[in-house]
Amino acid sequence: MQRLAPALREDNVPLDLISLIKTILAATKEISFRVSQAHLGGLMGSTLDENIQGEVQKKLDVVANELFKDILLESGFVKAISSEEEDTSVGGDKNGKFLVSFDPLDGSSNIDINSLIGTIFSIHEAPEDAEPSDPDMFKQSGNRQVCAGYVLYGPSTMLVMTTGSGTHFYVLDRTHGGYLLVERNVQVPQDTQEFAINMSNQRFWQAPMQRYISDLLAGDTGPRGKNFNMRWIAAMVGDIHRVLTRGGLFTYPSDNRNPEKPYKLRLMYEANPMSFLIEQAGGLAMTSEGRIMDIEPSDIHQRVEVIMGSKNEVEACLGYYK
Ligand code: F6P
Ligand code: MN
Numbered sequence: 001m002q003r004l005a006p007a008l009r010e011d012n013v014p015l016d017l018i019s020l021i022k023t024i025l026a027a028t029k030e031i032s033f034r035v036s037q038a039h040l041g042g043l044m045g046s047t048l049d050e051n052i053q054g055e056v057q058k059k060l061d062v063v064a065n066e067l068f069k070d071i072l073l074e075s076g077f078v079k080a081i082s083s084e085e086e087d088t089s090v091g092g093d094k095n096g097k098f099l100v101s102f103d104p105l106d107g108s109s110n111i112d113i114n115s116l117i118g119t120i121f122s123i124h125e126a127p128e129d130a131e132p133s134d135p136d137m138f139k140q141s142g143n144r145q146v147c148a149g150y151v152l153y154g155p156s157t158m159l160v161m162t163t164g165s166g167t168h169f170y171v172l173d174r175t176h177g178g179y180l181l182v183e184r185n186v187q188v189p190q191d192t193q194e195f196a197i198n199m200s201n202q203r204f205w206q207a208p209m210q211r212y213i214s215d216l217l218a219g220d221t222g223p224r225g226k227n228f229n230m231r232w233i234a235a236m237v238g239d240i241h242r243v244l245t246r247g248g249l250f251t252y253p254s255d256n257r258n259p260e261k262p263y264k265l266r267l268m269y270e271a272n273p274m275s276f277l278i279e280q281a282g283g284l285a286m287t288s289e290g291r292i293m294d295i296e297p298s299d300i301h302q303r304v305e306v307i308m309g310s311k312n313e314v315e316a317c318l319g320y321y322k
Contacts, residue, residue, distance in 0.1 A: 091133040201257065209320070267292070
């Protein structure tokens with residue numbers, strides 16, 4: 001099994017980006033350890049604070065965020081970072097070549113039940129002349145990502161990453177402390193009989209999503225002529241990992257629970273990096289109106305509708321919106 005750096009050099013990834021990726025991965029190894037020790041170290045449960053998005057912060061959210069932020073800002077490779085847990089972007093090195101957006105611990109509601117959680121990251125190039133304190137640098141579409149990935153803290157700690165030449169799986173080998181390449185050029189099967197959606201929101205969805213899901217539930221005697229299985233891990237990292245591994249459709253559609261907040265997932269550090277990984281593996285990553293990675297962001301915490309996964313199934317779903 002190949003080590004990470006040689007695998008990246010084979011994909012012609014520039015040396016400074018490799019150095020940044022190694023820095024990110026150093027942080028994930030530390031987070032992986034902290035996550036495994038959380039109960040023993042008194043890190044279960046919530047803090048008394050909310051993040052800017054009105055979500056209660058878990059103690060581990062805060063620890064993971066501080067670790068990730070400190071390691072990145074000290075590295076010299078990064079002009080600024082933006083995180084789910086920070087109100088606005090945080091400036092780094094004036095000469096830093098990159099911008100990193102991240103969700104330090106995705107799936108926080110799984111922390112206290114010892115279930116799947118992970119770190120998601122997305123890397124853009126920083127404009128040369130911009131000041132590190134300028135949050136507008138982050139307003140770049142997903143198309144301009146130079147690298148995206150996540151680390152899943154599951155039974156094994158896995159890195160799934162793309163630099164634009166395919167999506168690859170790596171596993172953290174604790175015997176030597178590095179990530180080893182276990183699967184190159186993962187492909188999402190084009191067809192599937194599995195979907196992932198939070199069914200409890202059904203009454204709030206728009207009519208096209210209502211019709212689509214009801215046709216899936218109708219099974220082999222319904223219009224789709226086949227039975228579908230459903231899975232919901234409640235951590236996007238876990239659900240997307242299953243889709244990358246064996247196919248499926250993952251969606252968090254728009255809903256009318258709160259008219260001011262029709263979408264749940266965040267563009268910069270959830271939807272965009274996952275879209276890059278899914279598209280590089282031959283899948284589709286869309287909203288009901290177009291490609292996620294074409295969206296020109298207006299805010300670092302912007303939310304977006306997400307319909308992604310197996311190509312033919314995403315197209316079937318979008319057909320209901322025409
Ligand atoms: O980060 C948001 C998130 O936790 C995702 O990881 C996950 O897919 C989704 O929200 C879960 O939403 P819900 O709480 O509706 O199940
Ligand atoms: Mn998240």
